[in-house]
Amino acid sequence: MKFIVCEKPGVLELKDKAAPLKSDGEALLRIERVGICGTDLHAYQGNQAFFTYPRILGHELAGTVLEIEENDQGLKVGDQVAILPYLACNQCPSCVEGKTNCCEHLQVLGVHVDGGMQQLINIPIPYLISANKLSLEEIALIEPLSIGRHALVRAGVEESACVVVIGCGPIGLGILKQAQLMGANVVALDVNEARLAFAGEQFGIENTFLVDNKTLERCRTCFNGSLATVVFDASGNKSAMETGHHYMRHGGTYVLVGLYKHGLNFMHPELHAKETTLLCSRNAIREDFIAVMELLSSGLFPVSKYITHQIEMKEIMTSFDLWIKPKTHLIKALVKF
Ligand SMILES: [Zn+2]
Ligand SMILES: [Zn+2]
Known part of the structure; x- marks a missing residue:
């Protein structure tokens, strides 16, 4: 499967690796869309403090379930899902209080651990939200709007x-x-x-x-x-x-x-x-994602205006250099995987 890795500041590479094997409690997803935000562009430019390379970027994600076990959420193969990219320990005091967005040991996909710029990814099932009523483009906007x-x-x-x-x-x-x-x-x-x-x-x-x-x-x-x-x-x-x-x-x-x-x-x-x-205000929690999904289903949010750029995976290496220029007027770019 193909993936894009930020090897070091200024260098994005399209590479191939074996498909990941699913462990218990995870779902295997095909990544469909990845939204690009300031965090990704800063990581590319090398001015994201505490960022380590190489890193697979991507935390604004829309996916489709390819493999999944029986689960409480009723998710099944073929479902379109949003991914909560904030992997929390679920044990620290803030997690116990429901503030998983600022977990003491927070690992954000595409920031602290490898993210979604890969065709296939395994994600623990509790971080998935069924989003069959939304388009793939809308699903990729849930995270930034939830902030x-x-x-x-x-x-x-x-x-x-x-x-x-x-x-x-x-x-x-x-x-x-x-x-x-x-x-x-x-x-x-x-x-x-x-x-x-x-x-x-x-x-x-x-x-x-x-x-x-x-x-x-x-x-x-x-x-x-x-x-x-x-x-x-x-x-x-x-x-x-x-x-x-x-x-x-x-x-x-x-x-x-x-x-x-x-x-x-x-x-x-x-x-x-x-x-x-x-x-x-840091990140978001599941309730924010659900509220934003309702907003997107209502049609009241100007989705087509918000998405200013859409590209294919192979165009990403040249696009980042354009997007970091202010004259691009980038609001939200989506990459189709
Ligand atoms: Zn973002
Ligand atoms: Zn925690």
Whole structure:
């Protein structure tokens, strides 16, 4: 079977190896689609800290069951499945509390262990979710959209919320659209005009603003003179993350969804005066996946707009070099396996 491995930064290779043998408790899957996100591109560029090579990338996965034993979930051969790529120990205190997304010994497929850029893969059955009602393209979007869903749930966003999302990449757009569908009043911020235009024109986000010295006043105009009840950072950018709470009203919540690999500085009095609830949001849990599957079945999420690029497996080596260029306007690329 064919697989693609990131041998070292800048080098992706298409290789062949024997098909894996299934162990008890696992299902053998054929990988159908792999979504590409910032994590994969950063790993390719070599700026993903703590990343080890060689590594088979791929954590946004749609598969078909080829072999499976009797199981509690009723999964059977031929089923289309989503894969929860967060392999948890199920024993540490956070796992026991149901927070498998931040397990103390978490192993994410395609990050800490080899992922889904291979034609066949064995996955423990509890990490599979039957998704026969969705298309393969939709199934590959469940993971990235669940990241946003998890952050929204953590922040308790509901209809009355005034939400600012900083960063209109794939994660930010997922948060914006899901918050808008919940009935929240949403504002999108970015430093990139093309991304703001995309959020406005393709995703129907009415209030999109460049970050400059007028942004704060523009937010106030949108929120009846006040600021956001919840601010999400989906930029992963140091200065954006250090200042994002400026858009939050007193008593509000600031959620860091993007990841910055070094230290951040905050003026404590600024956070303290607002009695800020500061949250991080990491990965997602099964309930987030289920909720996103319902959203995708509803047809309300603009799937065809979100998927900006689709390629075949053999094109991957040349595509990564194009996608890392900002002018590509990549939101979500899917690789057909
Ligand atoms: Zn991803
Ligand atoms: Zn654990």
